[in-house]
Amino acid sequence: MKYLFVHQNFPGQYLHIVRHLQADPANDVVFITEPNANHMEGVRRVVYDVGRNLRTDIHKTIRDVELAAHRAEKVADSARQLKALGFQPDIIIGHHGWGELLNLVDVWPGVPILGYYEFYYHTSGYDVNFDAEFPMQPNFEPGVRTLNILNHLALALNQQGQSPTRFQLEAYPTWAQAQIRLLPEGVPLDQCCPDPVTRTRPLSIGDFTIEPADRLVTFVARNLEPYRGYHTLVRALPKILAERPDVKVVMVGGDDVSYGPRLANNSWKNFFLREIEGKYDASRVLTPGPVPYPTYLQLLQRSDCHVYLSYPFVASWSLREALACGCALVAGDVEPVREFVTDGVNGVLTPTLDPAKLADSVLSLLENPKRAQKLRRGARAYAETHLDIASHIAAFEARIAELVGQ
Numbered sequence: 095m096k097y098l099f100v101h102q103n104f105p106g107q108y109l110h111i112v113r114h115l116q117a118d119p120a121n122d123v124v125f126i127t128e129p130n131a132n133h134m135e136g137v138r139r140v141v142y143d144v145g146r147n148l149r150t151d152i153h154k155t156i157r158d159v160e161l162a163a164h165r166a167e168k169v170a171d172s173a174r175q176l177k178a179l180g181f182q183p184d185i186i187i188g189h190h191g192w193g194e195l196l197n198l199v200d201v202w203p204g205v206p207i208l209g210y211y212e213f214y215y216h217t218s219g220y221d222v223n224f225d226a227e228f229p230m231q232p233n234f235e236p237g238v239r240t241l242n243i244l245n246h247l248a249l250a251l252n253q254q255g256q257s258p259t260r261f262q263l264e265a266y267p268t269w270a271q272a273q274i275r276l277l278p279e280g281v282p283l284d285q286c287c288p289d290p291v292t293r294t295r296p297l298s299i300g301d302f303t304i305e306p307a308d309r310l311v312t313f314v315a316r317n318l319e320p321y322r323g324y325h326t327l328v329r330a331l332p333k334i335l336a337e338r339p340d341v342k343v344v345m346v347g348g349d350d351v352s353y354g355p356r357l358a359n360n361s362w363k364n365f366f367l368r369e370i371e372g373k374y375d376a377s378r379v380l381t382p383g384p385v386p387y388p389t390y391l392q393l394l395q396r397s398d399c400h401v402y403l404s405y406p407f408v409a410s411w412s413l414r415e416a417l418a419c420g421c422a423l424v425a426g427d428v429e430p431v432r433e434f435v436t437d438g439v440n441g442v443l444t445p446t447l448d449p450a451k452l453a454d455s456v457l458s459l460l461e462n463p464k465r466a467q468k469l470r471r472g473a474r475a476y477a478e479t480h481l482d483i484a485s486h487i488a489a490f491e492a493r494i495a496e497l498v499g500q
Contacts, residue, residue, distance in 0.1 A: 095498070096181065099125045100169060100188030100195055104132050104139060107189065107210060107258075107279065112137060114487050124181060126172050126194070140176060142168040155240040162193025162244055170197035177201060184498050190248040190255070199251055206497040207253035211274050213408055214265040215241040221321065221353070221405040225447060228320060228355060249273060254497060259409060261430040277490055279414065280483035285391070286418035288474060292396040299389060302380040304342050304396060309460050312397040312421075313345040314390065314412045318363040318381065321353040322410070323403020323426055328366040329449035332373040334456055341460065343379045344393055353407065394419040398466065399459050403446045404431060417441075418477035422466040424455045434480075440472035 097115055099105070104127035105112050116123045116136035126140045133139075144164050152160055183202065188195045189210040198207065216222065217235045230238075245266075248255070255274040257263040263276050297304045304310050311334065315322035327345065335341055349361035357365055363381055385393070394400060400421035402413050409430040416423060417434065423441030425431045435441035444455040459466050 095120070095184045096122045097124070098173075098176075098181075098183035098186045098188075099123070100127070100186065100198075101125070102128045102144075102165065102189075102192050102194060104128075104130055105134060105137075108187065110280075110282070110483050111487055111490050122181075124176065124183070126169055126188075140172045142172045144168050155237045156243070158241070159193075159243050162196070166193045166196040169194045170201055173198055173201040185494055187494075190244060193244050193247070196244075196247055196251070199253070207251065208494065208497060209248055209251075209253060209255045211245065211248070211255040211257050211262070211266065213262060214245055214267070214270070215239070216265070219406075220265065221407040224405045225320060227325075227447075245270075256493070259430060259433055261406075261433050262408060275493060277493060278480070278486055279411070280481040280486040281411070281414050281418045281477070282483045283418055283477060283481070286394075286415045286477075288420035288470070289392075289395040292392055297392055297396050299344065299380060299382050299385065299393075302342075302344075302382070304344075307340065309338060309341045309398045310393075310396055311341055311343045311399045311401065311456060311460075312393050313343070313347075313401045313403075314393075314416075315347040315352075315410065317350045317352045318345060318347040318361070319351055319354060320362060321405050321407060322347075323401075323405075323446050324362060325366045326403055326447055326449050326452055327401055328370060330453035330456065331379065332370055333450070333453040335374050335378055337457055338460060341378065345379070345381050346383075346385055346390060346393065347381075348384050353405075391415070391419065394421055397421050399424055399456050401452070401456065402426065402431065403452075404428060405446065406430060409434060414477070414481050417473045418481055420470040420474040420477075422459055422469045423473060424452065424459060434476070436472075439469075440476045441469055 099108050099112060101108060104125055112123060112134060115121045124138045124140060129141050183205055186198055186205055186207045191212050195207060195209055215238050217238045222238055223230055249270050256277040257274050258279040260276060263271060263274055266274060294306055313327050315324060318324040331343060349363050394416055400416045401424050402416060403426040406428045413434055423435060424444055425435045425441045426446035427443040428446055435443060437443040442455050442459060444451050
């Protein structure tokens with residue numbers, strides 16, 4: 095079969111399915127994307143450049159739509175070049191979030207599109223105004239509603255879609271859900287797995303060393319920001335570190351912003367660390383930025399308590415990977431997390447925005463190794479039942495076969 099994937103950051107959510115498909119020599123896999131350094135053997139990349147000389151004299155609420163229109167145009171141009179070279183996909187698979195798929199129905203009429211529907215934005219009840227510390231500006235509602243313009247344009251294509259969790263699917267209006275199928279995402283359980291050996295030897299990241307006798311608290315986010323509860327953990331650190339001199343903390347993530355507001359001339363990481371300056375032992379806390387994937391997995395495998403927090407928003411892949419690695423989890427008590435974590439079974443749920451309760455939950459887990467071991471077993475058992483990448487790839491392939499009529 096001939097597959098066309100589209101995602102501005104190759105390979106995006108499609109790493110595992112693309113790797114699986116390209117392993118079959120009968121498949122022809124092409125991927126349209128913006129430039130990046132990622133590479134996958136056997137996958138033909140077609141790179142487009144959206145350009146950055148875009149208009150700035152348009153209303154701020156529709157600037158993302160302006161950029162999406164440019165992306166749709168550039169991707170369609172790339173698609174026409176492929177078509178001129180004789181490439182005719184059997185199916186097009188891609189993410190609707192950036193508008194890249196919108197014009198492909200004009201290039202290849204009748205070719206089914208399986209689009210990734212990640213999130214439908216709401217002015218209340220989800221991430222917006224969840225955290226009273228960061229209220230939206232006056233008259234913010236129109237800006238939130240316009241975030242769904244691309245959702246509505248994608249739905250108007252009358253194609254089919256996918257969402258990876260029930261929470262994300264049910265965020266869409268009832269009338270839209272008929273076009274979207276729940277296709278959960280998994281992780282490779284042979285790679286993301288417990289490794290007891292990591293607890294028996296030192297683990298070093300630069301000059302920072304976690305000894306076997308240390309108790310390690312871990313936290314991971316693409317960027318260290320309020321949307322992922324980073325500020326809650328930082329404010330919990332003084333109590334955790336004061337009560338447990340054997341604790342070391344590693345918080346992995348970048349200085350940029352993935353979701354929510356930015357700070358002028360500062361990062362959220364530094365902003366909140368400065369708030370607790372002089373109130374904690376900074377020598378026992380490491381913020382290394384992004385780390386190589388093998389190092390990241392070692393941290394999860396070595397972790398004595400892994401903290402995962404989030405607004406009511408899209409659950410991170412790191413949550414799935416932490417469960418698969420058998421982490422003893424303290425996780426934010428919000429609906430997208432509750433879809434994965436059951437309190438007392440495969441983790442401990444705690445309010446996302448309450449530093450005192452977070453500190454108590456972490457300390458309680460560190461002081462009760464038997465309970466932590468039970469939760470680690472529960473996390474791995476959950477992963478083996480629900481997160482096996484092989485079963486998810488099989489479901490994905492079945493959906494593809496359904497759409498192409500095989």
